[in-house]
Amino acid sequence: MASQETAPSPLLLFPSKTRRYVRLTPNQANESVAYLIRDMLGAENLAIEPHEASSFRAKMAGAVGATLIVKIVSEGEVSVLDFRFSYGKFLLGAAAVFVAVICLSLLLGSLLPLLGSLLILVLAYNVNFAVLKFLNVLNETLPYLEREYARRALTEDRKRWQERPEDTEELYTRLREKHVKTWGNVNVLEYKITEYQTQGLTRNEAIRRAAEEEGIH
Numbered sequence: 001m002a003s004q005e006t007a008p009s010p011l012l013l014f015p016s017k018t019r020r021y022v023r024l025t026p027n028q029a030n031e032s033v034a035y036l037i038r039d040m041l042g043a044e045n046l047a048i049e050p051h052e053a054s055s056f057r058a059k060m061a062g063a064v065g066a067t068l069i070v071k072i073v074s075e076g077e078v079s080v081l082d083f084r085f086s087y088g089k090f091l092l093g094a095a096a097v098f099v100a101v102i103c104l105s106l107l108l109g110s111l112l113p114l115l116g117s118l119l120i121l122v123l124a125y126n127v128n129f130a131v132l133k134f135l136n137v138l139n140e141t142l143p144y145l146e147r148e149y150a151r152r153a154l155t156e157d158r159k160r161w162q163e164r165p166e167d168t169e170e171l172y173t174r175l176r177e178k179h180v181k182t183w184g185n186v187n188v189l190e191y192k193i194t195e196y197q198t199q200g201l202t203r204n205e206a207i208r209r210a211a212e213e214e215g216i217h
Helices: 026-043 088-108 111-161 168-183 187-198 201-211
Strands: 015-021 046-048 054-060 067-077 078-086
Touching: 015 187, 026 046, 026 054, 026 078, 026 088, 026 111, 046 187, 067 111, 067 168, 078 111, 088 111, 111 187, 111 201, 168 187, 168 201
Parallel strands: none
Antiparallel strands: 015 078, 046 054, 054 067, 067 078
């Protein structure tokens, strides 16, 4: 259930923040984000906040690039991933380059040193490109990670269900009675079963999972 936001436009300049919702546990989200950052930016650029287990900080595009800050929190059945990008180091680097070329121009009495200000544009392009590339890879990777973790969970559930078989008709009857008593119908139950089936479960497996979630054994 990764958010369906479209990939960042290549014309987007210096995005400051974005949020993603993923059907992963916080531990799975932590593991996935940390791996993605290490793979794209290098382990030496990743720092885990010492007082926040679900928070990361990473350097992007070198010493005068951007700083990526990631916070992960649980929200029901999904994890919320907040990504923020800080450009303080780039702004300081750009300001230093600008001051340097102005001083050189004044000292030499020439406008030629001002051409050095083009370096600011190069730095800006590199920083913006690095951030957009990260967001694009993020958009492509999160749905795959959701599917992979869901596949692993289903494999483990199937093994457990085979070891402890139960009468799914009996479970469905008890679920049905509970939902009729609570909601007056079985619409919510059937919707839940259908959702599980779209994730690859058979109807009997969907009933087993629904029964376990609702504490019916």
